[in-house]
Ligand code: URA
């Protein structure tokens with residue numbers, strides 16, 4: 001076996017055998033195939049595609065390129081994965097709620113890079129919180145509490161690390177077989193038996209159109225199902241930040257506000273919908289209606305908030321933040337961004353908002369950057385809202401007056417207004433299961 005004949009086959013659009021796939025995946029994991037040959041192969045796969053059998057083989061081969069966890073957590077290990085978004089804190093809302101309903105949520109997460117925030121960075125804004133937790137301890141927290149969110153171990157799917165970093169710089173991210181294998185190999189290696197995927201659609205999403213996002217979601221459901229996982233995918237919109245809060249401590253605060261019953265809105269709605277799919281995929285209940293009732297019950301009784309407290313305490317953090325979010329880091333400057341004219345908020349450039357938060361210090365520009373957990377902003381208007389002159393559009397939590405003024409300009413240029421009423425943004429588009437597609441209209 002050699003890499004040149006594999007390149008030759010894929011260049012001509014031939015399907016690769018399992019042996020050929022194993023060969024280059026091992027070469028990627030062990031760094032025995034040079035980056036230039038892997039990069040050429042990635043482009044050949046991007047242009048010529050892979051069929052369902054090749055995609056399944058690639059996923060399984062990448063999953064077993066490193067450690068494979070076999071979690072024993074006293075239930076079905078369930079995971080949720082979102083393909084990115086700004087102000088998207090569903091993990092922190094739904095993990096404790098699902099745990100309060102008997103689910104076993106094992107979440108290995110990443111740090112943020114670019115315009116979307118990382119769940120780990122959000123958690124680290126909680127004083128004392130540890131996210132580098134050894135496997136045994138991680139499993140024992142999930143067994144006891146029902147949920148834990150930790151950083152992904154370096155030994156999981158090492159082939160993906162090599163390939164993903166090359167895809168980022170070779171314009172080969174938008175390939176369905178490469179996305180499917182990248183995401184699912186990590187879920188398989190981490191031992192998830194039930195998987196709920198939140199595939200975003202809209203500007204800044206992995207795939208450019210709704211049709212392509214649905215095609216990606218369907219491909220992941222098919223591969224997961226054939227590999228014996230209980231799997232569904234939700235296609236959801238990202239026309240604007242899902243929650244109103246953008247920034248690390250601010251997003252933790254918003255999750256606490258929802259779990260305390262103080263906040264409503266799209267973040268709560270989408271979290272409950274995804275959480276319901278997790279309960280069904282885990283076999284805890286069988287209908288969406290019952291699952292939503294269980295989750296609403298856990299929210300109203302405070303059981304979800306209690307689980308978040310337990311999880312924070314188990315991971316070394318200060319659980320008092322759940323009762324008093326002002327114990328989270330606070331930015332020194334508050335600054336109101338106001339509307340200049342009357343109109344309707346019609347369009348939000350989510351990527352630009354994410355970048356504005358990053359430039360405030362909430363996100364990294366390079367991997368080495370240290371983030372400021374306190375900074376960010378709270379959107380006071382959503383798409384479709386009427387706006388009068390002087391209305392507060394957004395409240396900034398900034399490190400300095402100067403930083404606030406720079407951010408104000410960035411935020412204003414990310415928002416568009418019309419004189420005519422504008423429709424609200426769609427939240428949920430479709431639910432895909434191994435049995436087929438259900439259109440959602442929310
Ligand atoms: N996230 C991943 O982990 N992999 C991809 O290919 C795309 C998004």
Ligand code: CA
Nearest residue numbers: 084085088117
């Ligand atoms: Ca996210």
